Amino acid sequence: MRWIVALLIALAGSPGLAAEPMRLSADEALAQDASLYATRFGVSPAEALRRLQQQRASIAVSEELRVRYRDRLASISVVHRPDWHLLVRLSGAGRPADFVATEQGLPIPVRFEDGAGATREQALALLDRERAALPKDVAGYRGGGVDPRTGGLILMQRPSADPRPVAEVEQALSARLGLPVRIRRLDALMTDSAAIGGGRVEGPNAEGRRFRCTTGFVVRNGAGQYGITTAAHCPDTLSWRGPDGEERLLPMLGAWGAAQNDVQIHGGIGQADPSLFSDTAKTTVRPVTSWATRPMTRPGDWLCLRGESSGYACSEVELTDFAPAGELCGGLCTNSWVTLRGPECRRGDSGAPIFLGTVAYGVLKGGAYLPGGACAFSYYQSVDYLPDDWRVAVQR
Incomplete structure (x- = not known):
């Protein structure tokens, strides 16, 4: 007997599935x-495949950028619209010139934004230090993470738990924590x-x-x-x-x-x-x-x-x-x-x-x-x- 799915992904196959997949x-x-990427972003299957090949190849470029800008790095993100590229967000002022790298024969466009309020390293340290206090300070707390947009924190909050406008909550938390805070109100368990x-x-x-x-x-x-x-x-x-x-x-x-x-x-x-x-x-x-x-x-x-x-x-x-x-x-x-x-x-x-x-x-x-x-x-x-x-x- 042959056990193909030696464990595949879901030990739950359809009852009638006896033939080898x-x-x-x-x-x-x-x-x-x-094919699912093409549907999600409205591009041709060939373009979708090229973008996923770029995504895999771009890991090496990301690692080089992570080292080069480690003192200012807020985030490195993959952006799909209006075109595919890597976006590097940096803290402080001073924006390096955009460029196109080549990896595995594929072009890897790299673009920069400056002005992030903190580095990823600073935000991680804050999140780790405050993880026990945040559920007490944020009514309806639903978790938090490092915000790739700002370099600060993004915090999940149940909408009905705090009557204040989001901007007011963000301002108060940013002042207390010393880093940018973005609130995402989410009525989810x-x-x-x-x-x-x-x-x-x-x-x-x-x-x-x-x-x-x-x-x-x-x-x-x-x-x-x-x-x-x-x-x-x-x-x-x-x-x-x-x-x-x-x-x-x-x-x-x-x-x-x-x-x-x-x-x-x-x-x-x-x-x-x-x-x-x-x-x-x-x-x-x-x-x-x-x-x-x-x-x-x-x-x-x-x-x-x-x-x-x-x-x-x-x-x-x-x-x-x-x-x-x-x-x-x-x-x-x-x-x-x-x-x-x-x-x-x-x-x-x-x-x-x-x-x-x-x-x-x-x-x-x-x-x-x-x-x-x-x-x-x-x-x-x-x-x-x-x-x-x-x-x-x-x-x-």
Whole structure:
């Protein structure tokens, strides 16, 4: 018997799926992601593919810019409209000349803005220092992150919690904190993404109720042991059915759910296959060939997920330095989480893989849900925060 999805992305396949899914090449996987990009931004499939190739190639340019302007750097963002380019925001006065770099034979336009109120380093230090006080100072606090527009902070606030105009709240907080503050009023409840209900990947919680989650990436440790990731707030005992209907128990090898982590690793996956489902119906599979770190990730990056509830969807990165509100991380969360725009995040997506083409980026933790259940945004743990010596397994 062959276990293809050795853990693919969502241990929950359709009951009738017995045939092996079609396997995509790296080029085909990126073209699939480009098709959703073309729809989102109203460009041709060929232009969408070129832009995603630029996005991947531009990581090297971003790293060089990060070092060159480290003393003034507020943010480096990927901008899609009216044309594709990197935007570098700097604190203080003095704007370098725009230029076009070349990387992997592709043009990488770079543009600058000056006048940011703080550097990213200053904003991160402030957010870390104030994370316990902000829920007390900001009525209806819903989390906060480093604002790529200003270099200061962006804070989420429930609209009904504070009758004052947004500008007044921003001014008062900016004066107290000493950095620019932007308020985003959001009538949303932030929760982890696990959901009650049956599914192909499921297990009981402490009360005996059934939960389902999504598996992320095949991983390997220094001893050569393989496992599959999901979210740490999922049940400890999980089982799934293979494409031929055989059920398999996945014993837990370890769980890490504090500060910057929400991941657990399960064994018993059979033949290790560093792949993941590539579409909602789970008829195609793409390989995992490499992984990207959080410092490599920029606001505006186009990334995709495949969740057990949401299926296959793509959207833009909003914040790369986000601290969820409340004690969702075994206590207060660090500012190491990355957010993605909605509308795709649903309960049951916990642990879902975040990727572009064949590159692994992270595993989904949760989302902020508007009244009625719509997704305002989701947030994930970058794969460079995998615990101990576990690393994403890749196909060579």
